[in-house]
Structure formats: C-alpha cells, structure tokens
Amino acid sequence: MTFVQLIDCRTSRFDEMNRLLDSWVEQTNGKRTATHATIGKDRADASHFVEIVEFPSYEEAMRNSGLPETERIAQEMVALCDAPPTFMDLDVVRDERLNAVVAREFFERAGRSGTAELFERFHEDYLDHDPANAEDLRLAGAREEYEGWRRAFVFSFRVDDQIAQDDRVCTRWAWAGKHTGDFVGIPATGQNVTMTGTTWHRFRDGRICEGWWEYDRAGLMEQLGVLGD
Structure with missing residues (x-):
C-alpha cells in the first residue's frame, strides 16, 4: 500500500528551505526511497507550507528516514521553521488519478x-x-x-x-x-x-x-x- 508523510510547517525563510531540499535530493541520489514530493503554500498565509512525500510503503519510508542525510536535513529544516513543524504518517486508503x-x-x-x-x-x-x-x-x-x-x-x-x-x-x-x-x-x-x-x-x-x-x-x-x- 502506498504511504505518505505530511509535514506541516511555518517559515519566513522558504527560499533557504527550498535550497535545503534541493541539497537533500542531491545528497540522497540513488539511496532515497521517496517516489513523489509536493509542497503547497497556503494562499491565506504566505508563511504556511505543507509538504507531502509519497513512498511505496511504510517500511520504505522508515528506511528513507533512517538515512544519515535525511536526519541531518530534517534537523536543519526544523531550524528554519518559525515554530516546530508537525508530522503525520498516512496510509493511503484511496488514490485516484x-x-x-x-x-x-x-x-x-x-x-x-x-x-x-x-x-x-x-x-x-x-x-x-x-x-x-x-x-x-x-x-x-x-x-x-x-x-x-x-x-x-x-x-x-x-x-x-x-x-x-x-x-x-x-x-x-x-x-x-x-x-x-x-x-x-x-x-x-x-x-x-x-x-x-x-x-x-x-x-x-x-x-x-x-x-x-x-x-x-x-x-x-x-x-x-x-x-x-
């Protein structure tokens, strides 16, 4: 079953966060297990962002989280947030393209x-x-x-x-x-x-x-x- 992680955060330093995510993609090339990532910005609040990262399964998501590059980038991302971000682990129960x-x-x-x-x-x-x-x-x-x-x-x-x-x-x-x-x-x-x-x-x-x-x-x-x- 497909699995997604949802990260809800607020930051006034999104350009820096964007560069950080580019760095993560480069550093984990060939090792990451994520298959799709989407970031959305709240129209009503320019500092509010939601990232959705898709994985083939929960096990693959945990393997991705265990990469040293992922752990390091996650710590740096938290430092760029205006408040502690929230994380949700979601099993996909319906997926219609x-x-x-x-x-x-x-x-x-x-x-x-x-x-x-x-x-x-x-x-x-x-x-x-x-x-x-x-x-x-x-x-x-x-x-x-x-x-x-x-x-x-x-x-x-x-x-x-x-x-x-x-x-x-x-x-x-x-x-x-x-x-x-x-x-x-x-x-x-x-x-x-x-x-x-x-x-x-x-x-x-x-x-x-x-x-x-x-x-x-x-x-x-x-x-x-x-x-x-």
Whole structure:
C-alpha cells in the first residue's frame, strides 16, 4: 500500500528551505526511497507550507528516514521553521488519478460504445495527432475515423500500462479485432488481427483536449495480407 508523510510547517525563510531540499535530493541520489514530493503554500498565509512525500510503503519510508542525510536535513529544516513543524504518517486508503481514470475508460469503452458516448469527455477543440493521417484531425475528424474503424472491425482494447503526470496520461495498450468490413480499400477478410500501441492524452479541465498515437499499423496491414514477407 502506498504511504505518505505530511509535514506541516511555518517559515519566513522558504527560499533557504527550498535550497535545503534541493541539497537533500542531491545528497540522497540513488539511496532515497521517496517516489513523489509536493509542497503547497497556503494562499491565506504566505508563511504556511505543507509538504507531502509519497513512498511505496511504510517500511520504505522508515528506511528513507533512517538515512544519515535525511536526519541531518530534517534537523536543519526544523531550524528554519518559525515554530516546530508537525508530522503525520498516512496510509493511503484511496488514490485516484482522475485523468488516468478518464483515459482508461476511453479505451475500455472503445469498440463497444457509440461515437457520441465515447467522445463525451473530449473538448470541442480536441486535436488528434496520428502518423497514419496526412494532417492532424479535429474532433469531428476523430469521430469520423472511429466510425470507420468500427465499420471495418469488431474490436476491443486492453490497457496494459498507464502513467499520469501533470495534465498528461500515457496509456500502453493492446488491440484485438476481427476484420468484418472494408478497411482503407481492403475488403473484409474475416481475419482475426492484433496490434499494440501507445497513446498520450492531454487534459484540460478534466476533459481530453489532445492525443498522440503510435501503433503497429504495418503489422496490422501484414496480418491483412497487404504487406509481403
């Protein structure tokens, strides 16, 4: 289970504290077990800061705390605070990266949902980048392309991996389909085909506003008998 430490402090010397944290990152390179750190400043009190540090587990957090570099930096950090900081150890009981949830739902519904339903979480100014297309597509073009795939294949996606960072989600997927209709001039073959790929989605206000696609189109065409050995 993911574990986080929350440090609540007040300081009028944040620039010094920031440099101290940079020093800790440098000194513990290759040894620290923290995977993610976020510092927030209170809008109502410019001297009030909260740091959230994420670890894979409580045991890894304790191992990180036991590093001599961590202990030394912690003492120096306390000295920079206007009052003694408070520390909280928290087991994460719910963790939702909401943009990743939306991206996953897109792939899980693709092939089963109608066009309007599938694209309901897309912005009207959505821009689609696909090397198979001569030009980038706007939302209407992306919808039309999806309908073309559905006319040509009965298909589904399997999500194998996801990474979410800031406003972007990367999804590594596997696709499986049966060729039941015309596809770029190739009549239906009844062939079962597979393909793998990766898609980056960019989000704005909880909706997808841009997408970048990379997939094994050449492998798909070979399975359909278009490309020779």
